[in-house]
Amino acid sequence: MLEVGSGGYNAELLAHVVGPAGRVVTVDVDPYVVHRTQRLCAEAGSGQVTAVLGDGGLGAPGHVPAQGFDGVVITHNAADVAPAWREQLREGARLVVPLEMGGYTRSLTLVRRGDVLHCEHWTYCGFVRDRGAAARTAPVLPLADGEVTVRWEDGEPGDTAGLEEALRGPRRELTTGLVVRGTFNFETLQVYAATTLPGFCRLTAREGSALVAQQDAAAMLSDGSLAYLTYRKVKDSTDPADRLTEFFIHAYGPAAEEVAERFAECVRVWDREVRESGYPPMTVHPAATIDDQLPPGDVLDKPSARLVFQWPGRTPGGALSLSAAEGQRA
Structure with a gap:
């Protein structure tokens, strides 16, 4: 061993x-x-x-x-x-x-x-991070005088032009339609969004921020706009099993409505196709593997490997790798 x-x-x-x-x-x-x-x-x-x-x-x-x-x-x-x-x-x-x-x-x-x-x-799970030569420090971008920070855990930073101005504008709020009861496990939603949403990133916010309701949130950038996933209680109760929580998308920027809808649809598809099925089949291929030699699925590129996720409900062969999708949009 x-x-x-x-x-x-x-x-x-x-x-x-x-x-x-x-x-x-x-x-x-x-x-x-x-x-x-x-x-x-x-x-x-x-x-x-x-x-x-x-x-x-x-x-x-x-x-x-x-x-x-x-x-x-x-x-x-x-x-x-x-x-x-x-x-x-x-x-x-x-x-x-x-x-x-x-x-x-x-x-x-x-x-x-x-x-x-x-x-x-x-x-x-969660452990300490690598300290060897392959250790990676995620690129970050502070916004709004440091009240909000965007970071990219995989791939290169996205286009952040206009985000400062966007955060000074109105916030668009869109319900995903997903209401859950009691203690709710959405760990597969985190990975699903990270591997299927082009422009995926993470947000951190100061406690009490008026701009971002979560201190750590899944997010996406597109067309000078920013959207992130959050939730709110719609029914509280002393009995946790009776509590109801609704998932929302908050978005800023000129394309806020469109970006919010794309993120909300990601959550809806996950709820409909993935939520009860668990994690998908996944394979790890050498970084030099060309697209034609990969199986159908959503591709997450790492420096030394290409990960292919076969999420249910996704069109076989229809999903681009995150890096490829970003390049096409640029």
Whole structure:
């Protein structure tokens, strides 16, 4: 097993899982962490853990078994799927990685089949971010004297011309028609919007902001206009099961009405087609894979990988990659 991100405790648990004949290689970029891991594993006494100093994005060169690792576990948030993780993984074996998609982290269980990784399980999660060479700082743009900040967790920043003026104008409010009862799980909506909406971004706002009702919100930019997803209580109750919440789109700018409607339709399609079906089939392909060699679906491009999502209700082959869609609109 390969563990990327050390500490010692988890490596010893993995050693217990692989059994007496197994071996665990754990890699970390921090010399202090590696030294501590070596000391703690020596105290634990399994003798099956090798702690290596290095950038986990490169895997563990020099420690890879002849057929590849039988499993790879990443213990930090990853903005990308490093080629080494796939290349050092045995055919048919599993990579578990907390992957950021639009800034939303899900732990994915990916199975290697040739050069393609096939997702077989999703889990909501969050960890510390990568500190290696592949670490990414999301581009941000403060607006309205810092009251609102736009950030792009994937891809390049969108066209923000006119947004300052837009935020000084009126706000368009549009209901999505989605009213939910009690405690409501919309984790798939976050990833659905991040991977199907061209111009997707995230907003953060100061507490008490008069411009943005959420301190962190899914958003989209288009035609000098900004729209974001929010909600409001339409019925309160001492019993959480009796509370009702309605999802709204707030939008600013000359195309506010159109952009709000596009975001609202995204929510409606998700409610109709995705909400009860869970996460979609998803595959991870090398970055050099051309469009014609990808399966139908919505494409999210990373520096080292192309992710293809086969969401229900989407037209096969009709969805552009986020980067391609942005380029066509430009």
